[in-house]
Amino acid sequence: MTPPAAAPEGTDGGQPDDASPGAAGEAHLAAEAGYLPPTVSQETSLGRRVFAYGRGATLVDVDGREYVDLVAGTMTQSLGHSHPEVVRAVTAQAARLVNVHDNPTPARLAAARALARMLPEHLGALGFLTTGAEAVEAALRAAHAAAAPGRTRIAALRRGFHGKTRGARAPVQWDVGTEPPAPALLGYPAYCYRCPFDASYPSCDLLCARLTVRQAVARPDVAALLAEPVQGAAGVIVPPPGYWEVVGRACAEHGVLLIADEVLTGGGRTGRFLAAEHYGLSPDLVTLAKGVGSGHPVAVLAGRHRVLDERTWRAAGGLGSTYGGHAVGLAAAASTLTVLRRDDLLTRVTELGAVLAAALGELADHPAVGEVRGLGLLWGVELVADRATRAPDPAAADRVYRRALDLGVRVMPGGQTLRLAPPFVIEPDELTDAIRRLGRAIDDVHQGRA
Ligand SMILES: Cc1ncc(COP(=O)(O)O)c(C=O)c1O
Structure with missing residues (x-):
């Protein structure tokens, strides 16, 4: 697969609404399982996505499907993939x-x-x-x-x-x-x-x-x-x-x-x-x-x-x-x-952080969300089974992680708190759109649709 010269356009188009990797991804996972057990990492076993390349805030899997990468690789590609x-x-x-x-x-x-x-x-x-x-x-x-x-x-x-x-x-x-x-x-x-x-x-x-x-x-x-x-x-x-x-x-x-x-x-x-x-x-x-x-x-x-x-x-x-x-x-x-x-990216982090805080604020009252908290472009969304008792719900967080992938958004799983650390170069509307999709993933899981 040849990566495009520039960041692929758009992230909604052609995104399948199902929970499995595509045919190329399945074949890859089956071949790799002969060498590496899926338990080598939580993302491997939960997400089952095989990423082929990245540009800016976008990741593309081996089946050509696009994901907004709200984790910047592993919180590493602050300037976006392959700056x-x-x-x-x-x-x-x-x-x-x-x-x-x-x-x-x-x-x-x-x-x-x-x-x-x-x-x-x-x-x-x-x-x-x-x-x-x-x-x-x-x-x-x-x-x-x-x-x-x-x-x-x-x-x-x-x-x-x-x-x-x-x-x-x-x-x-x-x-x-x-x-x-x-x-x-x-x-x-x-x-x-x-x-x-x-x-x-x-x-x-x-x-x-x-x-x-x-x-x-x-x-x-x-x-x-x-x-x-x-x-x-x-x-x-x-x-x-x-x-x-x-x-x-x-x-x-x-x-x-x-x-x-x-x-x-x-x-x-x-x-x-x-x-x-x-x-x-x-x-x-x-x-x-x-x-x-x-x-x-x-x-x-x-x-x-x-x-x-x-x-x-x-x-x-x-x-x-x-x-x-x-x-x-x-x-x-x-x-x-x-x-x-x-490029004065620290100022941009603060500005984008405000955009992210506002977008996540919209999710804060959801019955499955205990708390959203963060600083700059590092945020956590803590999921609970019951807002009154604050009972942590790591299983729901795992399901939301998977559902978000199905909707073309990658976050970081781990316990009951999904973590977000987008690249500093993400566009504000791309960020808010990705959070809207994350909100849909939370709701789908909460309503038993995923
Ligand atoms: C605060 C902190 N310290 C140390 C490490 C370990 O870094 P590495 O995985 O590169 O060994 C991590 C990794 O996530 C971390 O978050």
Whole structure:
């Protein structure tokens, strides 16, 4: 199948209203199942779509059917699928030089300069890696190496997600069933819709933040707090004003390093380059990945010079890895960040975020919807079986995910909250039309039509 030269026009025309992939998709899935069980990923087993190419905000499957991609790949293609400038940069770099381990290269300097223009000034020390989990692992190594003697533990927040490697899972005590639970210190995220204390903001006086400080931060044995400023995989948990002020201040007062895991939020997804900036938060270390490389495997660890200094890296065994200096990924990062800045896409994220908020607001009163919440172009739609009891309904969310695909819209499944993270280049009317179709999918499932 030859992809078109430009983004395919229109998204409604010819979209079949049924729940199965087309003939080419079925044949592909049957062939692939011989090698990979569908359970390799939730999307593979639930969605059963085989995507052939993407342009801008549109994905096309092997049967030629179009989908508005409200997830930008995997929250990665902020500039849209196959942005021409990134394609040019990557192609040129691949022809020139691909990988010489962690030696300096022009691509690495270009990526570092492009990042430095976007990051807060205090995060001047950088390291490049390939995946979010790898960056988190490097952050943990650095934090342990930089911490004062006796500070050996890593605190985190309940429901946090930091990747699937063992070190990234340990702080949140995510056991895959084969390991004893890691000793961890867990604070409370500000998940107001399901407040574990049955309190409400602001009369709660930020009990979750205060308990996080008391139980996980104000301790002499903690090296760092690893946390997402806005939790993504947990279902887009956006803390109210004050939460991070309390927790961030406590980290500084108690000598605990703050590692902001911005693998999902970093790169402008929330309307600021870092979600931390919404809260006036000054993390000591930041991890980035999804938002910086247009879908190429490049990740970043950024930090204060006094934390990521020579001594730290010597103690932590250095930063290099086989692909950490991958020049093609770095070229993707340099060109992505250059376009982001030149085209003032952070402003566009804020403007489109308002469009998305208004469109999702129309769904908020649906009997199957418990809450819609988000920031910039990162939103969650939490589905419930009963609005009064707030009983979560992950099965309905899975069905809505599938029904939305049938209607030509791709969202991100996972628990009871469907997540939306459209590319920054989507057109406003395309966005509102896709949300209208998502609303239809929710209603179809609720009414038993799907
Ligand atoms: C906040 C956060 N940290 C870390 C990761 C892990 O990134 P990767 O899948 O690239 O290892 C993710 C992935 O979704 C994430 O959302």
